[in-house]
Amino acid sequence: MAGDSAAEQEIREARDALGLFRTQRPRLAPKRQGRERRDEYLDRLSQLTLTLDERCNLRCAYCPHTLAASWTRPHGDRQMSSDTVRAAVGLFLDRAGGEMPSISLYGGEPLLAPGLIRLVAQMVRDSRRPRVRIVLDTNGTLLDDTMVELVAELGLHLQVSLDGPEAIHDRWRPTAGGRPTHAAVLAGMRRLLDRDPAVAGRLRFQATLAPGSDMMEADSFFGELGRELGIPDLPVGASYADLEGADDAVLPSTPLGTPPAEDGWARARAAYVEACATGRHADLGPLVRSWFDGPLIRFYHRDTRPLGEFFRPGGACAPGLRRLHVGSDGTLQPCERVGTAFGLGDVRRGFDFDAIDRLERDWFDALGGRCADCWALRHCGLCFSAMIDRKTGRVGAVPQVACESVREGFEEMLRLWVELLARGPHALDHLKDSSVS
Ligand code: SF4
Numbered sequence: 001m002a003g004d005s006a007a008e009q010e011i012r013e014a015r016d017a018l019g020l021f022r023t024q025r026p027r028l029a030p031k032r033q034g035r036e037r038r039d040e041y042l043d044r045l046s047q048l049t050l051t052l053d054e055r056c057n058l059r060c061a062y063c064p065h066t067l068a069a070s071w072t073r074p075h076g077d078r079q080m081s082s083d084t085v086r087a088a089v090g091l092f093l094d095r096a097g098g099e100m101p102s103i104s105l106y107g108g109e110p111l112l113a114p115g116l117i118r119l120v121a122q123m124v125r126d127s128r129r130p131r132v133r134i135v136l137d138t139n140g141t142l143l144d145d146t147m148v149e150l151v152a153e154l155g156l157h158l159q160v161s162l163d164g165p166e167a168i169h170d171r172w173r174p175t176a177g178g179r180p181t182h183a184a185v186l187a188g189m190r191r192l193l194d195r196d197p198a199v200a201g202r203l204r205f206q207a208t209l210a211p212g213s214d215m216m217e218a219d220s221f222f223g224e225l226g227r228e229l230g231i232p233d234l235p236v237g238a239s240y241a242d243l244e245g246a247d248d249a250v251l252p253s254t255p256l257g258t259p260p261a262e263d264g265w266a267r268a269r270a271a272y273v274e275a276c277a278t279g280r281h282a283d284l285g286p287l288v289r290s291w292f293d294g295p296l297i298r299f300y301h302r303d304t305r306p307l308g309e310f311f312r313p314g315g316a317c318a319p320g321l322r323r324l325h326v327g328s329d330g331t332l333q334p335c336e337r338v339g340t341a342f343g344l345g346d347v348r349r350g351f352d353f354d355a356i357d358r359l360e361r362d363w364f365d366a367l368g369g370r371c372a373d374c375w376a377l378r379h380c381g382l383c384f385s386a387m388i389d390r391k392t393g394r395v396g397a398v399p400q401v402a403c404e405s406v407r408e409g410f411e412e413m414l415r416l417w418v419e420l421l422a423r424g425p426h427a428l429d430h431l432k433d434s435s436v437s
């Protein structure tokens with residue numbers, strides 16, 4: 001059309017040739033029902049999490065079990081029976097698929113059940129599926145000579161919870177008797193690396209940032225730890241503590257509501273931008289790098305195909321299809337993050353497809369048809385846990401605030417993306433070799 005600006009022409013071409021800039025909203029459709037997808041449930045399970053033992057020797061202040069959060073169990077004393085372990089691992093081995101299927105040993109503290117760990121490893125070995133990875137999700141305080149031997153002998157991978165320097169970690173992660181634990185975790189790590197240096201390639205840390213934690217301080221700590229342990233690229237994941245619904249009285253001295261400006265995030269973000277813009281991304285500390293890289297990497301590898309007429313909201317998670325949690329009593333649940341709110345069957349009787357279909361339907365209803373109007377719908381990773389009221393544990397509508405927080409997070413990622421682009425053509429180069437796991 002005469003008089004069109006170059007930008008308008010470009011938009012029209014993109015719409016006609018690539019199907020971008022739709023003028024109509026997509027029609028929302030629920031996911032296909034679990035019953036219709038029965039066949040897919042036969043070979044796609046890529047992650048099984050087993051609550052081997054509900055007991056824990058620690059009482060981390062932000063732990064949902066310590067807080068006795070209404071949506072999950074309190075610290076318990078139940079251990080999974082050997083029969084339940086056999087049924088759960090058997091179910092997994094029958095249905096495992098994907099590049100590197102893994103079994104995550106979880107608790108409480110799984111090292112309180114070494115016999116069950118051996119049983120899992122034995123079953124995997126007997127199945128002759130060498131690509132199945134067994135990951136011990138541990139608080140790292142029980143790695144004495146015997147446990148170190150167990151980890152080394154079975155070639156276990158480790159995810160160790162460590163929140164940063166002593167002052168931060170010990171404020172939030174004491175033993176059940178109130179004693180500090182930082183020194184025990186580090187001693188266990190050194191013992192393990194002495195006995196089995198190859199564990200360096202199977203080790204990952206997970207830090208929880210609670211009020212009063214400083215991201216930059218935690219980052220420096222992990223950088224230093226990597227140098228000391230001889231693991232220059234120490235893998236560290238991090239997340240904020242979920243204290244929604246927690247009572248101030250049960251938390252350590254740093255009060256809830258510590259302003260985010262004081263948690264080091266802004267300084268960490270500035271350091272990240274500067275390093276990317278000046279070609280020094282590899283020099284960043286492990287925590288800051290993984291924190292800011294994660295959302296950028298997901299966006300870099302986003303699906304850019306045009307949106308179709310229909311859209312099925314709710315991300316890629318189909319309950320129990322790729323990821324499954326088995327409670328200590330053998331109940332099947334979507335994952336450990338949704339507590340005890342949703343049951344999908346039982347290890348002995350298998351999947352309950354009526355329950356799976358009900359959950360999918362409830363989820364679709366809980367979104368209230370609002371996704372078609374949401375600009376973030378293609379990037380929304382909201383999961384079933386958004387239906388759980390953190391105070392009462394009841395399941396119902398997804399609150400608007402959950403959607404706002406998804407959009408805020410996504411907006412923040414876009415701001416960072418644009419800021420990096422503005423700093424130069426190579427500021428996003430580090431994403432080129434990345435992949436989404
Ligand atoms: S070690 Fe894990 S299960 Fe135990 S209290 Fe801490 S967060 Fe909870």
Ligand code: SF4
Nearest residue numbers: 371374377380403406
């Ligand atoms: S943020 Fe809310 S409205 Fe937007 S796509 Fe996600 S669930 Fe739907």
